[in-house]
Amino acid sequence: MIDSAGKPPRKPRADAERNRTRLIDAAKSVFAERGGSASLEEVARTAGVGIGTLYRHFPTRDALIEAVYRNESDQLVRAASELAASRPPVEALRAWMRLFFRYMSVKHGMMELLDSLADGKSSLYAASGAATKQTIDLLVGNAVAAGEIGFDAEPIDLLRALAGMVQFSGGRDNEEAAAHAIIDVMIAGLQAKRPG
Numbered sequence: 001m002i003d004s005a006g007k008p009p010r011k012p013r014a015d016a017e018r019n020r021t022r023l024i025d026a027a028k029s030v031f032a033e034r035g036g037s038a039s040l041e042e043v044a045r046t047a048g049v050g051i052g053t054l055y056r057h058f059p060t061r062d063a064l065i066e067a068v069y070r071n072e073s074d075q076l077v078r079a080a081s082e083l084a085a086s087r088p089p090v091e092a093l094r095a096w097m098r099l100f101f102r103y104m105s106v107k108h109g110m111m112e113l114l115d116s117l118a119d120g121k122s123s124l125y126a127a128s129g130a131a132t133k134q135t136i137d138l139l140v141g142n143a144v145a146a147g148e149i150g151f152d153a154e155p156i157d158l159l160r161a162l163a164g165m166v167q168f169s170g171g172r173d174n175e176e177a178a179a180h181a182i183i184d185v186m187i188a189g190l191q192a193k194r195p196g
Contacts (some may be wrong), residue, residue: 020057022047027068028106036112040064065113066124073128076103080135090148093139094187100132101162101179132159143190150193158186 026047030038040061044054058064079099083092107114114121133156140155165179 016057019047019049019053023049023054023057023064024068024071027064028072031065031068031113032106032109035109036116038113062117062119065110065117069107069110069114069124069128072103072106073131076100077131077135080139084139084142088148089139089143089146090187090191093143093149094183096135096139097158097162097183097186098180100136100159101165101176101183104163105175132156147194149187149190150195151190152193161186 023043027038027043030043030046034042040054041051043064044051047054054064058067076096076099080092080096083095086092087095114124117124136155136159140149140151140158143149144151162179162183165175165182
């Protein structure tokens, strides 16, 4: 892409990229703790930058909320490739489902903020939903192809069950340990169904 002066656009400076990453990480933490009452000033303070730096990267509150959500979704999808390359298929599936539960917990904690988006959340959900479906299809498919599990339903149903657990648990202290136990039960059931 060329700008109006005929020059290619500059890549962001390394410190600008670091600040953007710090702001997204800080926002995730502050939003999880404070929900809709979180202020952008608090996010900037937590990130260790000035409010002007925050506004340079995210000119509106909605832009920051969307960036946090997209970052979480992108990390989840990237993790699947890393896990598939480094672990046996069924263990990659188990580890990724644990990450998915954590992702759903963050999303649940941000629900009030996501509901407040001026343009709505449906376009955000549509993009992340499609990527998530492709990812779980791939991981389940790998485990089936390796003969490690049997599966004759829609892989996305595994994630729907986990998402329901987030809704049901309501942020209890032991919810992650409970989720890991449920995931282990699901995987054991899938392993019991593998072909003879």
